Amino acid sequence: MSTKHNFDLRISSLRQAYADGELSPRELMTLLVEKAESYEDHNIFIHLLSDEELEPYLTRLEACDPSSHPLWGIPFVIKDNIDLAGVPTTAACPEYAYVPEASATVAQLLVDAGAIPLGKANMDQFATGLVGTRSPYGVCHNAFDFNMISGGSSSGSAVSVALNLCSFSLGTDTAGSGRVPAAFNNLIGLKPSKGLLSTKGVVPAVRSQDVVSVFALNSQDAYEVFEVAAQADAEDEFSRKEMDLMPPAWGARPVLGIPSSETISFAGDEQAEKHFYDSIAELKKQGYEVKEINFQPWLDTAKLLYEGAWVAERYVAIEAFMEEFENVMDPSVGAIIAGARKLSAADAYKGSYALQKAQALTASLWQDIDCMLTPTTPTIYSIEQMQSDPIKLNSVLGTYTNFMNLLDYAALAMPTGFREDGLPIGLTMFAPAGTDRLLMKLADKLHGHFVPTSGAKETPVTTTHSEFFANPHAIPLAVVGAHLTGFPLNGQLIERGAKLLQTTKTAPKYNFYELSERPILKPGLVKNEAAGVSIEVEVWAMPKQHLGSFLALIPSPLGLGKVELINGTQVVGFVCEPYGIEGAKSISLTGGWRNWMAVRTG
Structure with a gap:
């Protein structure tokens, strides 16, 4: 740990400090409350938990084994449209306040895992805004420059992490509220796929499109929170199981898309434009393939969220309250939501048709890329600028964010440096x-290439650790013969969406044969720990949903089993039953099928 007021709150570092006896959760929370109070002028919190409110969490942790709780003693902050039992939920509107008896599902999962809530964070009222200025609890100030906006609507959630008041925080993200504040405060902002984090106990903004988001200092911390919080919830009708989703597989280096020069905008901000293209140049230097994509279909879709019928969902969420208390609401928020009164059922159908068309049009754009990269926002504004033209400038900030949930994407905002x-x-x-x-x-792989520290208190970016991240949707598959790149059966992998991860070798425990069966030449890999050698293999990421159809194509004596790689890991791969090598030609000394084919046909 470091000094009293500048301790390292990365999850791994805090866990180590507890294990070494340098700190206890009770000592930490005392320090954090004291530190949070010193930032009163930033308007980060709507409610900071009192000693009495913190006591049950601390008492519980002190009575249990730290190793039994994955987030034991990890402090976090909750956006004030997410329920925490016994603490008022206001959605940044005092007249709306209520005290929930139970916590939101996502908050309860984190508490059950040992995390400790520090407070409820300030926000743009009713999660309507990307700015952090639309709150009767005061403008939430940027962690780097007091005169600049912090981003919203999850303003306090982001600033609390950036100013080292917690290890992570919860926000919500309907139109960019979990990404814009991350960009403005040097943080990772994870907007999960819709439905993976329960929205039960969350005040709706646009209920069909709402997502609970995560702010963290690094991608590994965001991943640990996601692991705990991404649980299907039977009491949330919009909840989805992660394994029911069927995303495409990625190769070792995903193909990246960026908006074409005709469809990208920086709102006249030359600094932002230069920085974005410098970042893309750095990615190309690292070996990533980058393709320009016509971004207009996404820009057109973004307009649907605020200019179309989805505004009606914001009205439905607080209809009874608004009819009685509209006069006390933030003027910008009230004006936006009141626009729903002019919408009809016909408008809703028109919006639905427009979205269906956009989904079909944008689906084809993924055929050439794995992942799209955009600026998080075209620019940033001062608080004074934002207050002079609140609705127009807010709209500019949503240029690259508003369409995400409508089109059912996962997204992550990552720092790339400083202007x-x-x-x-x-x-x-x-x-x-x-x-x-x-x-x-x-993001874990790239983050440290762009910035050395996270947040505003110079917390080091965590060293990349690729093995930290699992992919439950794809299986690493080792191929050794006709399925190799450039060989006759490689198309069976490609047509199933498999992507090449690496070319490597097996552990030195295998014998290799050309089998006698025809018409296609094929090899047999047989384990022989006593007299084996290393054989070249390609490892492909195979989408799980296609593994069965691929297995059905494999003729006896070949099959799929466990293959040990040179680094000691085991993956699914082609193996041969022992009877299959009767009459086969030993080709082990060639080191692999590609070498053998060169010799055989040479």
């Missing part, structure tokens, strides 16, 4: 639903 004026900046990566873990893994 010339010292403000943080970043990009957003997104891909079809279910790619959450792939996005987190990619």
